[in-house]
Amino acid sequence: MSTEFTRREWLAATAAAAGAAVLTGCTRQVPLQSSKVSIVRTAAYDQGIYDTMRRVLEEHQVDIRGRSVLLKPNLVEFEPESSINTNPLLVHATFEAFRAMGASQVRIAEGPGHRRNTLDLADAAGYFKIVPHFEDLFVDLNLDDVSRIHPTRQFSRLEKLYLPHSALNADLLVSIAKMKTHHWTGATLTMKNLFGTVPSGIYGWPKNVLHWAGIEECIADLHAAFPRQFGIVDGIVGMEGNGPIQGVAKHVGVLVAGSDPVAVDATCCRIMRIDPYKIGYLRLASGEMPTRLSEANIHQIGEGIATVASPFDLPPDLPGIRLEES
Amino acid sequence: MSIESLVSKQNRDGGWPYVKGRSWTEPTAYAVLALLAEGEMESAKRGLDWIRSIQRPDGGWPPQTGVDESTWVTSVVLLLPRQFLGPSIHARAIDWVLGTTGKESTILYRIRERLLGNPRGPEVEFPGWPWVPGAAAWVGPTALSILALEKERLRKDTPSIRKRIEQGQHFLLSRMCVGGGWNHGSVRALGYESRPYPETTGMGLAALRGVSSPKVESAVAVAREFLSECRSADALNWLRLGLMAHGQMPAGYCPPPEVAYRTVPETSLGMLVAAIEIQHNLIWG
Numbered sequence: 366m367s368t369e370f371t372r373r374e375w376l377a378a379t380a381a382a383a384g385a386a387v388l389t390g391c392t393r394q395v396p397l398q399s400s401k402v403s404i405v406r407t408a409a410y411d412q413g414i415y416d417t418m419r420r421v422l423e424e425h426q427v428d429i430r431g432r433s434v435l436l437k438p439n440l441v442e443f444e445p446e447s448s449i450n451t452n453p454l455l456v457h458a459t460f461e462a463f464r465a466m467g468a469s470q471v472r473i474a475e476g477p478g479h480r481r482n483t484l485d486l487a488d489a490a491g492y493f494k495i496v497p498h499f500e501d502l503f504v505d506l507n508l509d510d511v512s513r514i515h516p517t518r519q520f521s522r523l524e525k526l527y528l529p530h531s532a533l534n535a536d537l538l539v540s541i542a543k544m545k546t547h548h549w550t551g552a553t554l555t556m557k558n559l560f561g562t563v564p565s566g567i568y569g570w571p572k573n574v575l576h577w578a579g580i581e582e583c584i585a586d587l588h589a590a591f592p593r594q595f596g597i598v599d600g601i602v603g604m605e606g607n608g609p610i611q612g613v614a615k616h617v618g619v620l621v622a623g624s625d626p627v628a629v630d631a632t633c634c635r636i637m638r639i640d641p642y643k644i645g646y647l648r649l650a651s652g653e654m655p656t657r658l659s660e661a662n663i664h665q666i667g668e669g670i671a672t673v674a675s676p677f678d679l680p681p682d683l684p685g686i687r688l689e690e691s
Numbered sequence: 692m693s694i695e696s697l698v699s700k701q702n703r704d705g706g707w708p709y710v711k712g713r714s715w716t717e718p719t720a721y722a723v724l725a726l727l728a729e730g731e732m733e734s735a736k737r738g739l740d741w742i743r744s745i746q747r748p749d750g751g752w753p754p755q756t757g758v759d760e761s762t763w764v765t766s767v768v769l770l771l772p773r774q775f776l777g778p779s780i781h782a783r784a785i786d787w788v789l790g791t792t793g794k795e796s797t798i799l800y801r802i803r804e805r806l807l808g809n810p811r812g813p814e815v816e817f818p819g820w821p822w823v824p825g826a827a828a829w830v831g832p833t834a835l836s837i838l839a840l841e842k843e844r845l846r847k848d849t850p851s852i853r854k855r856i857e858q859g860q861h862f863l864l865s866r867m868c869v870g871g872g873w874n875h876g877s878v879r880a881l882g883y884e885s886r887p888y889p890e891t892t893g894m895g896l897a898a899l900r901g902v903s904s905p906k907v908e909s910a911v912a913v914a915r916e917f918l919s920e921c922r923s924a925d926a927l928n929w930l931r932l933g934l935m936a937h938g939q940m941p942a943g944y945c946p947p948p949e950v951a952y953r954t955v956p957e958t959s960l961g962m963l964v965a966a967i968e969i970q971h972n973l974i975w976g
Contacts, residue, residue, distance in 0.1 A: 485951075508709035508954065567758060567823070568822060569821075569826075570829075
């Protein structure tokens with residue numbers, strides 16, 4: 366898969382990298398590559414999402430012809446009226462867009478951490494109604510065959526990590542998250558959504574072993590375990606306050622997308638008025654290049670952050686993650 | 692799903708997948724139980740051979756071959772009759788279950804918490820069982836472990852078995868949601884009261900067979916309410932087992948026709964529940 370930069374984008378990326386190096390007082394040469402992130406105003410879950418998603422993927426020049434795609438929404442609870450789950454219309458629109466772009470196979474997969482009955486959960490969330498032949502397209506990642514993986518870089522104390530074949534073997538893993546606050550990590554977006562790739566058939570419901578091994582660190586581990594990702598965040602209606610379960614619906618009216626999950630999540634944090642540098646897993650994943658989180662190093666396509674930003678009520682125990690106005 | 696259909700899903704190695712693919716321990720154990728209840732011995736024997744072949748040196752079972760760790764599925768295997776597993780295999784598995792607790796109950800963890808000055812909540816008084824060693828105890832694996840040990844207690848009542856069963860049942864009672872029934876394990880989490888789930892409520896009640904208290908009565912009431920509205924096969928199986936354990940299953944109940952039995956455990960447990968209703972009790976022994 367290639368994501369090609371135009372000459373203009375290369376110039377912009379180089380200038381941004383140079384600027385960031387000056388700003389951070391960096392003395393050594395760190396090659397920085399600007400990540401493209403789309404911010405698209407999307408007022409409601411309606412048929413317009415189909416055009417929007419096709420346009421977004423074309424903007425990112427995602428070359429998926431003849432390759433397999435796995436869409437990973439966020440399914441949490443049996444609460445169809447709440448803003449807890451990724452909206453099925455967005456998932457279906459993404460499904461159709463990848464098919465139209467020539468993907469050889471597009472499947473939908475999830476491994477919820479709370480409830481065993483995944484397909485019943487998907488049914489309650491409206492997936493059977495919205496996605497034709499949903500059951501044939503769906504993989505329950507909790508019950509999929511697994512292999513042990515050895516990440517190139519490990520952050521957590523997990524001794525062994527087993528992951529499902531459907532996720533490991535996909536040419537592109539597309540995390541379609543909900544824009545939500547999270548009482549432990551501050552925000553749950555495309556990277557935290559990868560917890561759903563960890564098989565409960567091995568680790569149980571909930572996947573408590575990840576909590577003991579360090580939530581932030583496990584998110585960074587999972588990010589490293591899947592090198593071919595694309596991230597989409599459903600911020601049409603997100604969740605604020607005591608998320609990701611007990612929070613309150615928050616209409617933001619945006620979709621955010623890009624091939625660098627760190628950049629996508631950092632951008633979402635800014636839209637939510639959360640400081641991405643205060644989100645532990647973003648710091649871990651940006652590793653030796655914390656400037657990767659810098660707004661200057663993220664090439665925004667579409668709307669600017671300031672025009673769509675909408676402060677989310679923060680989780681009660683995390684008042685310190687608010688993004689200070691500059 | 693019929694017995695024939697269940698048999699048709701058996702892998703060549705003798706085990707069963709959840710839906711399709713490689714063999715897993717949990718679906719294989721439930722499938723064998725269902726086949727034994729139906730007297731379908733040939734297929735059950737192949738399943739038992741597979742299960743016996745993958746027991747780990749520590750006495751437990753991995754969820755799937757290739758997974759280098761014994762987990763909660765060991766308790767599911769122990770629901771199988773001892774004579775079919777073999778006495779030695781069975782005894783080592785019982786030892787594994789008896790030696791496993793949630794991390795919060797281990798001495799090292801308690802010392803650490805005391806040194807850190809963290810208050811000890813009443814909910815950590817009684818050790819339950821984790822899904823995976825090294826993690827906390829939860830309702831699901833605790834209920835399964837109690838069922839496994841209860842079965843053994845009927846055969847051989849020892850103080851250590853009785854103690855762990857009682858501790859496990861206290862664990863369940865202490866983790867019950869305020870209005871009755873069970874969530875995964877926390878009565879209160881992150882500033883709000885946990886709501887009960889149908890599947891864990893059924894599991895909790897099944898493991899509290901023979902225990903009567905106002906708390907159990909409130910859980911029964913929650914389970915009956917879930918039973919009338921729930922459309923999930925897994926949840927309905929456990930709700931029925933839980934209510935049967937307390938003689939509270941509504942007479943003449945039939946699962947709604949729209950309920951989809953999609954996985955091998957859902958199908959097998961559904962068969963087992965039906966078999967228990969006609970006195971082929973392979974769950975409690």
